[in-house]
Amino acid sequence: MNKFTALVRARTMEFLRDRGTFFWNLLFPVILVIGFSFAFGSGGDSLFKIGVSGLKDDSRGTFLELSSIEVIAYDSKSADVIEKLRRHQLDMYIDFDSMTYYLNDESSSSEILRIITGAELSGFTENEISGEPIRYIDWAVPGIIGMNMLFSCLFGVGFVIVRYRKNGVLKRMKATPVSPLLFITAQMSSRFVIVLITSVAVFTGTNLFLHFIVNGSYLLLLLITALAILCMISFGLIFAARLKSEELTSGLMNLLTFPMIIFSGVFFSLEGAPVFMQKASKVMPLTHFIEAARAVMIDGAGLIQIMPNILVLSGMTVGFLIIASMLFRWD
Amino acid sequence: MSDLIRIENLIKTYGNVRAVDGISFSIPEGICFGLLGPNGAGKTTTIEMMEGILKPDSGEIYFHGRKIDRHFKQKVGIQFQNTALPEFITVKETLELFQALYPNPRTIEEIIEICSLADIIDRDNRKLSGGQRQRMLLGLAIIPRPEMLFLDEPTTGLDPQARRNFWELIGKIKAENTTILLTTHYMDEAEVLCDQIGIIDQGKLLEIDSPSKLLSSHFDGALVRVPHFGREDLVFSDGSLSGDFLEITTRNLDKTMKELLQSELNLEGLSIKKPNLEDLFLKLTGTSLRS
Ligand SMILES: Nc1ncnc2c1ncn2[C@@H]1O[C@H](COP(=O)(O)OP(=O)(O)OP(=O)(O)O)[C@@H](O)[C@H]1O
Ligand SMILES: [Mg+2]
Numbered sequence: 366m367n368k369f370t371a372l373v374r375a376r377t378m379e380f381l382r383d384r385g386t387f388f389w390n391l392l393f394p395v396i397l398v399i400g401f402s403f404a405f406g407s408g409g410d411s412l413f414k415i416g417v418s419g420l421k422d423d424s425r426g427t428f429l430e431l432s433s434i435e436v437i438a439y440d441s442k443s444a445d446v447i448e449k450l451r452r453h454q455l456d457m458y459i460d461f462d463s464m465t466y467y468l469n470d471e472s473s474s475s476e477i478l479r480i481i482t483g484a485e486l487s488g489f490t491e492n493e494i495s496g497e498p499i500r501y502i503d504w505a506v507p508g509i510i511g512m513n514m515l516f517s518c519l520f521g522v523g524f525v526i527v528r529y530r531k532n533g534v535l536k537r538m539k540a541t542p543v544s545p546l547l548f549i550t551a552q553m554s555s556r557f558v559i560v561l562i563t564s565v566a567v568f569t570g571t572n573l574f575l576h577f578i579v580n581g582s583y584l585l586l587l588l589i590t591a592l593a594i595l596c597m598i599s600f601g602l603i604f605a606a607r608l609k610s611e612e613l614t615s616g617l618m619n620l621l622t623f624p625m626i627i628f629s630g631v632f633f634s635l636e637g638a639p640v641f642m643q644k645a646s647k648v649m650p651l652t653h654f655i656e657a658a659r660a661v662m663i664d665g666a667g668l669i670q671i672m673p674n675i676l677v678l679s680g681m682t683v684g685f686l687i688i689a690s691m692l693f694r695w696d
Numbered sequence: 697m698s699d700l701i702r703i704e705n706l707i708k709t710y711g712n713v714r715a716v717d718g719i720s721f722s723i724p725e726g727i728c729f730g731l732l733g734p735n736g737a738g739k740t741t742t743i744e745m746m747e748g749i750l751k752p753d754s755g756e757i758y759f760h761g762r763k764i765d766r767h768f769k770q771k772v773g774i775q776f777q778n779t780a781l782p783e784f785i786t787v788k789e790t791l792e793l794f795q796a797l798y799p800n801p802r803t804i805e806e807i808i809e810i811c812s813l814a815d816i817i818d819r820d821n822r823k824l825s826g827g828q829r830q831r832m833l834l835g836l837a838i839i840p841r842p843e844m845l846f847l848d849e850p851t852t853g854l855d856p857q858a859r860r861n862f863w864e865l866i867g868k869i870k871a872e873n874t875t876i877l878l879t880t881h882y883m884d885e886a887e888v889l890c891d892q893i894g895i896i897d898q899g900k901l902l903e904i905d906s907p908s909k910l911l912s913s914h915f916d917g918a919l920v921r922v923p924h925f926g927r928e929d930l931v932f933s934d935g936s937l938s939g940d941f942l943e944i945t946t947r948n949l950d951k952t953m954k955e956l957l958q959s960e961l962n963l964e965g966l967s968i969k970k971p972n973l974e975d976l977f978l979k980l981t982g983t984s985l986r987s
Pocket of ligand 2 (some may be wrong): 739740741778848849
C-alpha cells in the first residue's frame with residue numbers, strides 16, 4: 366500500500382464505521398425527496414388550465430366560463446406556452462387568431478378537455494404535442510441532493526480536519542514524512558468518492574419509485590455532480606486550513622450553508638426574486654450545480670448549454686484550492 | 697561515540713513566556729538521554745523543536761552533524777505527550793496506516809512482539825486503556841525503525857506495574873542500539889533507563905551528566921532529613937531548609953547526628969539515606985517533580 370491509498374483507506378473506514386454519520390448521509394436526502402414528493406405530489410387542485418391567446422368578445426368558447434376551468438391569457442402563441450403544455454402546466458392551449466388548439470397526448474386532462482370543448486371548437490385545427498408532466502419533485506430533486514452534497518462536503522472534510530487539528534491527529538501526521546498536500550488530497554479523495562456514491566445511490570434509489578424525468582444525458586449529470594462535489598470540498602478546505610475550534614467551524618458553516626440553501630433555489634425558484642438576489646446566488650457553487658442539473662434533467666440540455674455552469678464551478682474549485690493551500694497550517 | 701543529535705542555543709518564546717531559553721546539548725549515538733524538569737519547565741517545547749514539529753525562534757538542530765532536513769522525519773520515531781489516534785479503526789489498521797507512510801517499516805508482527813500488542817491488536821483505538829494506549833503509541837513510534845526515538849512522558853499515568861513493563865519495552869528498543877530521548881517526571885525511571893540526564897527548569901538547562909556523576913558531584917556522603925517543626929533558626933553547615941524539612945548533606949554522619957541532638961530538635965521523622973536523583977532534583981529546582 367502506498368501512502369496515499371493508506372490514508373484514503375483509513376479515512377473511508379472511519380466514515381463507514383461511524384454508523385450515525387453514515388446513515389444520516391444516506392437517509393436524510395432520501396427522506397427529504399420522498400417527503401417532498403408526497404407533500405407536493407398530485408398537484409392538489411383539479412382545475413383544468415387552458416391557455417388562450419387572441420380571445421375576442423365574440424369568440425366561441427362558453428366552456429371558458431366553467432368554474433372548474435382556469436383560463437390563462439397570453440399575448441400570442443410562443444414556444445414558452447407550448448413548453449408549459451408539454452410539462453402539463455397547461456392542459457390545453459387555444460390560439461383564436463389562427464384557429465388552432467393544442468393538446469398534450471400524454472395528459473388525461475387534455476383528453477377530457479378535448480371532449481368538453483370538441484363541439485364548440487369545430488373548424489379549429491387540432492395539434493398534438495407530447496411530454497411527461499414535470500412534478501415538483503422532478504424539479505426539486507437536484508436541489509435536495511445538492512444540498513446534501515454541500516453538507517457532506519463541508520462537514521466531511523472541512524469540519525473533520527478541524528477536529529483532527531484540535532485532537533492532535535494532524536500533529537501526529539506532521540510527525541510523519543507525509544506532506545500536507547498528500548494528506549489533504551487523500552482526505553478529499555475519500556470524501557469525493559463517498560459523496561459521489563451516496564448521491565448516485567440516493568438518486569437511483571428514489572428514482573425506482575418516483576421515476577424522475579431525465580431528458581438529458583445521465584453521463585452529463587454525473588459529470589456535473591462530480592464537479593460540484595469537488596468544488597464544495599474545496600470550499601470546505603478553506604475552513605479546514607486554519608480553524609482550531611469545532612464550535613466556531615460548525616457555526617460558520619451553518620451560517621454560510623443556510624443562505625446558500627435558501628438562495629440557490631433548492632426549494633423554490635428564484636425567477637421572481639429581486640435581481641440582486643439572483644446575482645448573489647451566482648457566487649454559490651450550489652446554484653450552478655442546481656441550474657445545470659435541472660437544465661439537463663428537465664430541458665434535456667447538452668454540454669454546450671451547461672458550459673457556463675461547468676466553467677464557473679471549475680474556476681471556483683481552482684480558486685478555493687489556491688486559497689486553502691495558501692492558508693493551510695498543520696497546527 | 698559520535699553525537700547523533702546536537703542542539704545549539706534553542707530559544708522559544710510564547711507571548712512573554714520564554715518556554716525554552718537557550719538550551720544546548722548533544723546526545724551520543726546509542727544512549728538513552730533523559731530530560732527532567734518540573735511541570736512547565738520546557739521539556740515538551742524542547743523535545744518538539746528537536747522533533748522538527750515546532751520551529752525554534754532561534755538556535756540550530758544538527759542530526760549526524762547536519763542541519764535537519766526533510767528526510768529527518770523518516771529517520772525518527774515520535775511519541776507525543778498527548779496524541780489522539782484516528783477513530784473507528786483498530787490498532788492493527790492504525791499500525792498498517794503508519795507502516796505505509798515510511799520507506800522501510802517494521803512488520804506488524806515485529807511490533808506486536810516488541811510492544812506486546814497481541815491481545816489488543818483488533819481492538820478499536822478508542823477502547824484502549826491508558827497502558828495499552830501507551831504501548832500502542834510506542835508501537836507507532838518505532839514503526840520507521842528510527843535511528844532516534846523521542847518519547848515525551850511515555851509512562852505518565854501508568855500504574856507501577858505497567859510502568860515497569862514499559863521500561864522493559866524501552867529496554868528492548870535500546871538493545872537494538874536506538875538512541876532515545878525521553879522526558880519523565882519519575883526519577884526511578886530516569887535512574888533505570890537513562891545513561892545521561894539533563895535537568896531543566898524555567899527553560900534553562902541546569903545540569904547534564906550521567907546519573908551517578910550528577911549524584912556524586914552534588915551530594916557528598918549521606919542525606920539527613922528531619923522535620924524542622926518551624927525551627928527555622930537552626931544553622932548547620934551544608935544544611936538547608938526545604939519545605940517542612942531540614943536537609944543536611946554530610947560526610948561526617950557522626951558529627952551531624954551529635955549536632956542535631958544538641959539542637960534539641962524533635963528527631964521524630966528523621967531519615968538518613970543515600971541521595972538519589974529525586975533529592976538532586978529537589979535541590980536543583982526547589983520543587984517536587986510530581987507537584
Ligand atoms: N502553545 C503554547 N502557547 C503558549 N504557551 C505555551 C505553549 N506551549 C507551552 N507553553 C508554555 O511554555 C512553558 C513550557 O511548556 P512545556 O509544555 O514545554 O513544559 P513541560 O516541561 O513539557 O511541562 P509538563 O511537565 O507539564 O509537560 C510553560 O510555561 C507553558 O505554559
Ligand atoms: Mg510536557
